[in-house]
Amino acid sequence: MAFSLSLPSCLLAVLGLVSPGPETGAREAQELLRIVTTIPDLADIARRVGGDAVRVDCIARGSENLHSVRLRPSHMVVTSKADIFIQVGLALEHSWVPGLLESSRNRRIAIAGPLNVGDGWPGRIEIPVTLDRTAGVDIHPLGNPHINLHPGFGPFAARKIRDRLKEERPQSAEMFDERCAAYEKLVAGHAKRWSRISELLKGRKVVQYHKEFSYLCKANGLEMVGALEPKPGVPPTPGHLAKLAVKMREQEVRVVLHGPWTPGRVAKDAAQRAGARAVELQVMTQREGDSWHAFMDRSHEALLEAWGLELQKAEPGKEKEDG
């Protein structure tokens, strides 16, 4: 019989604090692929594509600023046991994922690297010409990273996740293909309603607090007149808000969009000053009992409601889901 003892294992054994050993971990890995995602959107999509072959844990709650997420012991634990770590990438989770991966010391992830769903995303927007902080604090070298608010994100991410799962579990490739195709079909059903909503929204003008809804606005043909932040990541200044109010009145902007983590009172005051209304939108899927396509349904409905619009008749967007 061969024994494999590492120094850390011996020290922990002495302390009586031995965690499940590598053999146990290997057995579990054959049964269930452990996936950790940064945002609930990716967790939902990974569950739909991976089905019973995966266990998915998520880091972000769904309501916080994704540029700064407070890490917790449980995040380190699940990340240390993960087979696949999935993030949006494009520097969205840049301020906390490197630290999480470093401190969790998962050698499998350290060598393979995280799966960056945003790699190869077509139509990136707001790519800075120069990497200069006079242009703002939240400067993302690869462009605006909030691609999870684009209607095409779900299928795009699903295909990326499917490909990675097939590499990890080639014996289940057919199942992953089938589940991915079913998910794309599900989203396509919802997307019909999103397209109809988009027709109604096209050409309307909007202001954001922080430019995190740019993909949603662009996909719906909304014209982005400006942002309450004078530069990305720089809090609104009185001078900037005064100029923006004049611009909003001139261009008849009726809606100011802001996320749950941005100061709602500032958005409300700025909107009222220009005769507009502030509308809070979620910036990602919520953690419990939510799905990415339901989140996109809510986002589109919220935009309709923001302008007091209604679709003429019911559409199949709320049709049956696969659970």
Place this chain on the structure above:
Amino acid sequence: MPRLYWGQTSRFTNAFNPAIGLAVDGTFSHVESDDLEGYKFDLNLAELTMQGPLSPNWWGNFALEANTEEVELSESALYYTGIGERSSLRAGKFFIDFGKQMQIHVHDLSTPQRPAVLREYLGAELPGTGVQFDHWSPIGEETAFRFSAGLFSDMKSHGHGSLFEEGGDHGHGGEDHDEVGMHLEDRRELSDLIMTARATAMKDVGTNGIFQLGTSLRSLPEFGFEGGEDDAGDELEVDGLDQSVIGFDLSYGWDSDDGTKGWDLGLEFLRMEGALAAEVVDDGLPTASLDVYDGSAQGWFAFVEHDWNQQNGFGVMVSAFEHLEEGAPMDTETSIYWSHYPTEYTRFRVAAINRESDEGEDSQALLFQLTGYFGAHGHPYNW
């Protein structure tokens, strides 16, 4: 675990080249005490940092600090992570793993100064040259346990950020004490090297809270004090001394669902034993001697901080400790501070500090601090 564990390290990360950053920290202060009074501008530091991976199994960092008086290499270390799951080995010069605070540079603290008891017993900042093994292990799904053990040949405190000592800081635990300094032989037996150890566990509390408990040790098995020469030309030194510091810490952090508000509470107790300090006994004769204060001393600090939005935080810190001298007079330092972040890369802080001593030497200070970060600033430290 700090809100931004890694700060802005990888804001402009590069897969091959180290992330480079620069931090500038300065203060304008008014101090009123028995020895000092008046206003002063201080450039506490301009610090250059670099860090990045060398390969999948190797990682390194470097920090060079400069102010108007000195340039010092405060950190330069390599990390090897290829020895097993959740383990690492670090070698070089780096801040010691003691309590919740000592790995963090003063300018990155949420408090305006290092707590007084830490300054007194360990020094404002305490890098050591040596090696450290570090491992953490999950206990269940919501608790992480970590321990480290380090061996160092050199450990000298250096300091900026203490207002009440002329010319900066002094630390009994690390370096000079008035004209008497701590002395470590250049080469020693393996058993005489400085040892550090820490064990800590951190656990989720509900969905928004984190609780952490830890204990730390620093042991100097062989060192001496030296105090220059007396009037007769004889060197004043005492060798063959030993000293240890043990600490217990606990902390609790909570943040709101949207992550913009939060509370942090912490408490740390320290006890120091052995040869604590020395002073020159000079009775006016040509010959003098060094009197070593052998015994024990203890102290603690506690803080409460509240972030009421992303840009503003308020805190109170109290630290009380027995001085490292005969009679162990008690000092109590209380700080109230407000930190404002105009942007993620700029911090403005106002602090009022009061210090009371059993010996009747009371001091007050008002501090205005400005800190700016260029590029990818960050220091590696374990939780």
